[in-house]
Amino acid sequence: MDFNIFFMSLLEILNEMSPYVLLGFLIAGLLHEFVRPETMSRHLAGHGWKPVIKAAMLGVPLPLCSCGVLPTAVGLHRQGASKGATTSFLISTPQTGVDSIAATYSLLGLPLAILRPLAALVGGFIGGVGVNLFDKDKRSRETVVTAGAGSDDSIDCSDNCCRNDKDSSGISFLSRIAAAVKYGLVDMVASVGKWLVIGLVVAALITVYVPESFLVSLSDRPLIAMLAMIAVAVPMYVCATGSIPVAMSLVVKGLNPGAAFVLLMAGPAANFASMMVLGRSIGKKATAIYIISVIVTALLFGMIVDYVFPSEWFSALKGTAVTSCHAEFGWFEITCTVLLLVALAYSFMSSRSHHNHSHITSSDMTEIFKIEGMACNHCRMTVEKAIGAIPGVENVSVDLAEGSATVKGNFDRAAVVKVVTESGFDVKR
Secondary structure, three states: OHHHHHHHHHHHHHHHHHHHHHHHHHHHHHHHHHOOHHHHHHHHEOOOHHHHHHHHHHHOOOOOOOOOHHHHHHHHHHOOEOHHHHHHHHHHHHHOOHHHHHHHHHHHOHHHHHHHHHHHHHHHHHHHHHHHHHOOOOOOHHHHHHHHHHOOOOOOOOOOOOOOOOOOOOOOHHHHHHHHHHHHHHHHHHHHHHHHHHHHHHHHHHHHHOOHHHHHHHHOOHHHHHHHHHHHHOOOOOOOOOHHHHHHHHHHOOOOHHHHHHHHHHHHHOOHHHHHHHHHHOOHHHHHHHHHHHHHHHHHHHHHHHHOOOHHHHOOOOOOOOOOOOOOOOHHHHHHHHHHHHHHHHHHHHHHHHHHHOOOOOOOOEEEEEEEOOOOHHHHHHHHHHHHOOOOEEEEEEEOOOOEEEEEEOOOHHHHHHHHHHOOOEEOO
């Protein structure tokens, strides 16, 4: 009977989320295809608070996870974005996105769907301003622009962020719409699909197996509950969209909404892997300010949820756990669920095919590099593009599961290590 309840709980959550998740993926594809990264880097250059607020506003809708945002931010920094603006972008981007905002509305309601991007915006602004005040960027604007846009050592981030690297001139509008749909339903699903599935399964397990008394006891001590969520969320990797069903299940079981909101904000923004990469890319002091800003902002808005928002706004979530096996769903929700499952299955099969293909080539001109820090499809594409641009490289295949890059051709090994490092990742010696 527990398995039936688990399955129905999983299916109900999936049916509630799927229309909004698909809508978010499609909007993400449109952003990827029609927003140029050159425009972003131009607005993020310079000092003061304006580039910081622009970076936060640009980062809020972008559907990049905490690992996918790293190479994007490194590229923007090399193209001229200030260190404060880069930090602001790093904080606001992974905490939310068009897909997670839509999914938050579907499972947690309108108040948290509105508050989530607002908290990301405020957190990005605080972190960016903090870096500008306490860790000033010593590079001149001219040096940064030259290093990022004109030198041979620059890293092109056009594929990392908002669109592919092909020239859009001469491409029809319908072709670009098709490319946007492909990015949203294929590439985006490949990037966050695993974490979304993990989040759904964990949410269903919490709904069925975690006793209500355990989380109700924590809800009597809101601040302790929030600190517990910080301790759990900050070290591990949590996707912005995948964390939503987990947060909903915790609230359903009796956890105070403010602590669940802390999980939503702190989890996607920080993990140990990103901290190590950031320490090398923007400096230890800026990284420390980044982590402090994430934690403080999450706690601040968590207390706002618990002490300012009326508790009636979340009463509908209490006690909504699935207790029968006869939930009814509309045809539209079922259709969206089937489409999302097909997209997830396709991304899984594609990743397996890519994994098997990476072991096919073997020749004296082939070398395998072990790479640390890759955690999603954005990371894989970034590394493949950076290595593929090296003179003499004939073929490159990145295996995300094994954390390796198989490079074939007559190339300079030091050049591979250099471009991978400059993209925000580590090569094992």
